[in-house]
Amino acid sequence: MDKVYKHQNVEKKWYSLWEKNGYFTPQENSKVRPFTIIMPPPNANGSLHIGHAMFLTLEDLMTRYHRMQGIPSLWLPGADHAGILTQVVFERKLEKEEGKSRYDLGREEFFRRCMEFTLSNKKTMENQMRAVGASCDWERERFTLDPKFNIPIYTTFVNLFNDNLIYRAERMINWCPRCATALSDLEVIYREQKDPLYYLKYGPFVLATVRPETKFGDTAVAVHPNDKRYKKFIGQEIEFETLLGRAKMKVIADTAVDMKFGTGAVKVTPAHDPLDFEMGQRHHLEIRQVIGYDGRLNEKAGKYKGMKVKEARKVVAEDLQKLGLLEKIDENYIHSVSICERCKTIVEPMVSLQWFVKTKPLAQKAIAAVKKGDIKIIPKRFEKNYFIWMENIRDWCISRQLWWGHRLPVWYCGTSSLSPLQLSMNPDLKKMKNNGCGEIIVDVKTPSSCPKCGNKELIQDPDTLDTWFSSGQWPYTTLGWKQNDEKSSRDFNYFYPTSVMETGYEILFFWVARMIMLGFYSTGKIPFTTVYLHGLVRDAFGEKMSKSKGNVINPIDIIGKYGADSLRMSLVYGTSTGSDVKLSEGKIQAMRNFSNKLWNIGRFIRMNMDFFLQKNVEIPKNVPVKNLNSDDKRILLDLESLQKKVTRNLDSYQFAKAAESLYEFIWHELADKYIESSKTRLRENDRIALGILRHTYLESLKLLHPFMPFITEEIRSKIQEEEKNPLIISKWPNI
RNA sequence: GGACGCUUAGCUCAGCUGGUUAGAGCGUUGCGUUUACAUCGCAAAUGUCGGGGGUUCGAAUCCCUCAGCGUCCACCA
Numbered sequence: 001m002d003k004v005y006k007h008q009n010v011e012k013k014w015y016s017l018w019e020k021n022g023y024f025t026p027q028e029n030s031k032v033r034p035f036t037i038i039m040p041p042p043n044a045n046g047s048l049h050i051g052h053a054m055f056l057t058l059e060d061l062m063t064r065y066h067r068m069q070g071i072p073s074l075w076l077p078g079a080d081h082a083g084i085l086t087q088v089v090f091e092r093k094l095e096k097e098e099g100k101s102r103y104d105l106g107r108e109e110f111f112r113r114c115m116e117f118t119l120s121n122k123k124t125m126e127n128q129m130r131a132v133g134a135s136c137d138w139e140r141e142r143f144t145l146d147p148k149f150n151i152p153i154y155t156t157f158v159n160l161f162n163d164n165l166i167y168r169a170e171r172m173i174n175w176c177p178r179c180a181t182a183l184s185d186l187e188v189i190y191r192e193q194k195d196p197l198y199y200l201k202y203g204p205f206v207l208a209t210v211r212p213e214t215k216f217g218d219t220a221v222a223v224h225p226n227d228k229r230y231k232k233f234i235g236q237e238i239e240f241e242t243l244l245g246r247a248k249m250k251v252i253a254d255t256a257v258d259m260k261f262g263t264g265a266v267k268v269t270p271a272h273d274p275l276d277f278e279m280g281q282r283h284h285l286e287i288r289q290v291i292g293y294d295g296r297l298n299e300k301a302g303k304y305k306g307m308k309v310k311e312a313r314k315v316v317a318e319d320l321q322k323l324g325l326l327e328k329i330d331e332n333y334i335h336s337v338s339i340c341e342r343c344k345t346i347v348e349p350m351v352s353l354q355w356f357v358k359t360k361p362l363a364q365k366a367i368a369a370v371k372k373g374d375i376k377i378i379p380k381r382f383e384k385n386y387f388i389w390m391e392n393i394r395d396w397c398i399s400r401q402l403w404w405g406h407r408l409p410v411w412y413c414g415t416s417s418l419s420p421l422q423l424s425m426n427p428d429l430k431k432m433k434n435n436g437c438g439e440i441i442v443d444v445k446t447p448s449s450c451p452k453c454g455n456k457e458l459i460q461d462p463d464t465l466d467t468w469f470s471s472g473q474w475p476y477t478t479l480g481w482k483q484n485d486e487k488s489s490r491d492f493n494y495f496y497p498t499s500v501m502e503t504g505y506e507i508l509f510f511w512v513a514r515m516i517m518l519g520f521y522s523t524g525k526i527p528f529t530t531v532y533l534h535g536l537v538r539d540a541f542g543e544k545m546s547k548s549k550g551n552v553i554n555p556i557d558i559i560g561k562y563g564a565d566s567l568r569m570s571l572v573y574g575t576s577t578g579s580d581v582k583l584s585e586g587k588i589q590a591m592r593n594f595s596n597k598l599w600n601i602g603r604f605i606r607m608n609m610d611f612f613l614q615k616n617v618e619i620p621k622n623v624p625v626k627n628l629n630s631d632d633k634r635i636l637l638d639l640e641s642l643q644k645k646v647t648r649n650l651d652s653y654q655f656a657k658a659a660e661s662l663y664e665f666i667w668h669e670l671a672d673k674y675i676e677s678s679k680t681r682l683r684e685n686d687r688i689a690l691g692i693l694r695h696t697y698l699e700s701l702k703l704l705h706p707f708m709p710f711i712t713e714e715i716r717s718k719i720q721e722e723e724k725n726p727l728i729i730s731k732w733p734n735i
Numbered sequence: 736g737g738a739c740g741c742u743u744a745g746c747u748c749a750g751c752u753g754g755u756u757a758g759a760g761c762g763u764u765g766c767g768u769u770u771a772c773a774u775c776g777c778a779a780a781u782g783u784c785g786g787g788g789g790u791u792c793g794a795a796u797c798c799c800u801c802a803g804c805g806u807c808c809a810c811c812a
Contacts, residue, residue: 001771003771003772004774005774104770113738142804172810207812209812210812211812256810257812258811258812261811261812262812266812267812268812269812273812274810275810275811275812276810276812277810336811336812349810358743364752381739382739382741385738385739385807385808388737388807389807389809392808422798428791490758505806505807506806506807508807509807509808536775536806540746540747541746542747574747574749574759574760575748576748577748579740579783580739580805580806581742582747582748584746584747584748584761586747586762587747587760587761589761589774590760590761590774591773592774593775595774596772596774596775597772597774597775598777599771599772599773600769600771602774603771603772604771604772607770607771608770608773611770632739656749656750660749660759660760663760664759670770671771672776672777675770676776679770682770701756719788719790
């Protein structure tokens with residue numbers, strides 16, 4: 001054995017041995033309830049980052065622990081096509097490397113290239129997951145955009161539609177002009193910034209707005225019904241000067257108006273503001289769209305047509321000033337603007353015909369499942385977040401004008417049913433002659449003809465589904481729901497509902513909440529019984545890791561330098577559930593040192609075993625029961641309490657505590673104390689000392705194996721030749 | 736605006752249901768190489784446990800309050 005542990009020589013060797021021997025594939029046993037984790041599928045548009053290493057470590061740890069307990073344990077790996085994110089990443093790459101846009105390639109070619117890109121990333125990531133030591137069942141590996149998932153995903157869509165839980169409607173949505181798609185509320189983030197607040201003269205009123213460029217879409221002025229200042233105007237029509245000549249506008253009263261803000265009177269632009277849209281609905285106001293989907297003003301803005309929003313804002317304000325219609329500007333107004341989560345472009349609220357999931361009825365059951373305790377969220381404090389969000393949930397816009405994703409299972413008979421947006425974005429469809437009756441067909445299978453008029457030339461909705469609509473069904477689609485083959489239904493019946501959903505707290509709403517809603521809806525069962533949430537991995541100073549800050553710790557580099565075991569241990573040790581983890585190279589080094597300590601204990605034992613062999617002293621295979629001295633008794637007692645502690649901690653998801661106890665025991669009890677005190681005894685060929693030492697060490701290796709699988713496997717093979725089974729399938733101590 | 740979390744040694748954090756001199760790792764300082772390991776061992780130093788108030792025989796630990804930091808949610812023109 002080398003003086004220093006060299007992970008480079010051992011990690012690959014053990015991984016391929018485990019994989020080749022099929023240890024990752026559970027042996028089904030109808031008498032035992034399995035342990036199942038569905039891996040949160042990493043987005044296949046880059047390579048493995050430290051966040052992935054985090055969940056891989058935790059999930060592997062749980063899987064290995066249960067596997068060693070003799071429970072059929074399935075950890076099902078996968079990859080996510082990650083709709084909008086991958087499209088954005090790939091579009092950037094295309095622009096950078098070839099100077100092309102997606103429109104240059106055309107839809108089919110773009111999809112094909114994007115698939116090529118995704119599959120190649122996916123392959124890289126799979127090997128990187130192997131390097132971390134992930135003992136997942138590759139035979140059951142899944143990919144969200146695999147065509148075989150079309151049927152289950154479409155089935156859910158069709159069922160929801162038939163139950164009136166999916167509907168198509170013209171609603172206010174978030175529009176990203178850069179990505180050219182609608183976004184759900186969750187895909188929008190807010191950024192605080194300072195913008196001028198303009199006070200505009202509207203006849204007898206002065207109105208405050210940050211968006212003078214939308215004034216061409218104004219269809220009313222609103223005041224609070226109790227506002228004494230404006231009471232006399234309510235219900236009247238005022239006439240006043242504008243940039244495009246004289247205009248008339250109704251004055252409405254609505255309680256949504258805050259009397260204390262600005263002048264207490266507000267311009268109402270139903271087409272471009274969510275609050276105004278709602279007011280518009282209540283007062284039956286015209287929705288006058290003045291900003292196009294390209295982020296530019298349209299013909300309704302007269303001479304300002306074609307200007308981008310930002311430019312128009314400036315010019316309009318200047319022109320208003322010239323005409324004396326601008327009373328004042330508050331330059332220090334701070335408010336939050338909504339931006340696209342993926343490309344950081346400012347999002348335009350727009351009224352658009354899209355598809356929505358009616359979430360309230362789905363949320364009720366999902367809330368109840370957690371309230372009743374059928375699903376447990378760890379740490380518990382996140383339950384409150386979950387409840388608050390679920391109780392205030394809004395309908396979910398699931399149609400995207402992207403090319404990368406699942407097409408909607410919706411067909412139109414003729415072009416008349418397509419939305420104006422879809423027609424403008426798809427020139428081919430616009431060119432088509434409208435030769436249908438307008439029927440809308442929602443079906444799992446592509447319909448051959450219109451059931452109403454028999455037309456055979458149906459048009460599939462060009463939109464794609466929100467990526468979370470498919471990943472929200474991940475726990476049951478991966479296990480073969482609606483796959484109609486024997487193995488799939490066996491898997492579904494045996495492994496579903498799954499045991500633990502382990503993921504980052506940042507996707508509790510995006511993903512976990514939707515899985516609970518859709519899982520319940522589609523299968524009538526909860527998708528998992530426990531949700532375990534881990535924190536974000538940050539740098540040593542608590543800063544978020546990012547390429548621009550240069551503080552990124554790349555797990556693959558770390559594995560090359562210190563080994564996967566050190567990385568894994570450093571992601572578990574000294575952390576607390578659901579809290580962010582601070583990681584530094586120093587911490588990883590500390591764990592590498594621990595690996596080396598562990599290695600040298602093994603080396604010390606091996607060395608003594610060799611001395612015994614040379615001297616023809618029999619090496620004890622079992623723990624001697626007689627003639628134990630106080631050191632022996634003490635270490636055995638400590639070992640027993642360690643076994644209990646680690647088991648208890650793992651059962652209660654206290655992984656850090658388990659790791660810390662192991663570290664403490666192995667280094668400071670076994671190495672520092674027991675080994676030191678046994679040295680003289682070993683020199684005198686004391687078989688008891690070697691027997692206890694070896695036994696204690698081998699038992700510790702078992703307990704440590706889920707945390708540090710490679711080194712434990714390697715050392716055990718060196719000091720326990722008589723055992724043919726590797727540690728990965730060894731028996732966890734019965735306590 | 737609402738919710739949640741954090742504030743304990745130079746740094747990163749344990750201290751759960753209140754009870755002897757407040758702990759660990761890293762770092763610092765001193766000493767050390769006998770059958771493993773210098774990626775090591777032994778030893779030492781360092782804290783009015785964010786401020787204030789309360790409950791209690793007793794509080795880092797429970798309650799109230801203030802402050803700072805962080806995160807999430809929300810349609811503040």
